[in-house]
Amino acid sequence: MPYYSVRTAAALIFSIPLILGSLLAGPAFAAAQASATSAAITAPRPGALAPEFTLPDGTGKKHSLSDYRGKWVVLEWVNYDCPFVRKHYGSGNMQALQKTSRDKGAIWLSINSSAPGKQGHFEGVALAKRMAEVKAQPEAYLQDPDGKVGLSYQAKTTPTMFVINPEGKVIYAGAIDDKPSTDQEDIPGAKNYVRAALEAGLAGKPVEVASAKSYGCGVKYKD
Numbered sequence: 001m002p003y004y005s006v007r008t009a010a011a012l013i014f015s016i017p018l019i020l021g022s023l024l025a026g027p028a029f030a031a032a033q034a035s036a037t038s039a040a041i042t043a044p045r046p047g048a049l050a051p052e053f054t055l056p057d058g059t060g061k062k063h064s065l066s067d068y069r070g071k072w073v074v075l076e077w078v079n080y081d082c083p084f085v086r087k088h089y090g091s092g093n094m095q096a097l098q099k100t101s102r103d104k105g106a107i108w109l110s111i112n113s114s115a116p117g118k119q120g121h122f123e124g125v126a127l128a129k130r131m132a133e134v135k136a137q138p139e140a141y142l143q144d145p146d147g148k149v150g151l152s153y154q155a156k157t158t159p160t161m162f163v164i165n166p167e168g169k170v171i172y173a174g175a176i177d178d179k180p181s182t183d184q185e186d187i188p189g190a191k192n193y194v195r196a197a198l199e200a201g202l203a204g205k206p207v208e209v210a211s212a213k214s215y216g217c218g219v220k221y222k223d
Contacts, residue, residue, distance in 0.1 A: 044170045044173065047169060050073075053152065063140050073109065079120030107139045121145065155214075156219060180216075
């Protein structure tokens with residue numbers, strides 16, 4: 001092999017790592033990485049098993065989703081300081097839905113994923129006071145300060161709602177209703193997706209709207 005061919009071959013060999021490094025740092029690889037990460041934390045879709053979790057309530061008692069297997073479960077991501085949440089609590093709409101659901105035998109779990117120091121995060125006496133003020137009626141108010149459970153459900157706004165059947169599968173995910181506003185006057189004319197999903201499920205009927213884009217304030221996850 002001529003000398004110049006050996007030099008050319010050597011240059012090509014030494015350039016391979018540089019070429020690969022450039023490709024791996026390029027936009028195509030970055031997009032593929034982002035897609036893989038997104039897929040790993042995709043929100044549970046209707047028909048999928050709801051991700052298991054264990055969280056403490058305001059008294060420190062731990063609740064696991066599996067504790068309620070065999071029952072209907074409603075999950076509500078909540079932040080009492082969010083105007084969209086205040087719409088539903090200030091009107092009594094959320095409390096009425098909580099009571100109706102529990103009267104039907106469903107377990108209602110409110111989950112707060114606000115990080116300590118951020119809007120909506122309350123503990124101890126402050127939390128008990130806020131719950132009394134809004135007359136909340138969940139089975140339990142669960143605290144998720146590190147946001148792991150919220151992220152596993154891809155809860156992006158407050159409120160975000162899930163209805164889970166006795167087999168542990170999601171039958172509804174998303175907004176509470178079809179009126180994405182802070183105006184209480186919109187509530188009487190709204191289609192409440194959570195109520196409709198629970199009623200259909202209890203009656204053994206298919207859910208007409210199984211998912212809807214949630215609306216509200218962004219969940220105040222830790223930085």
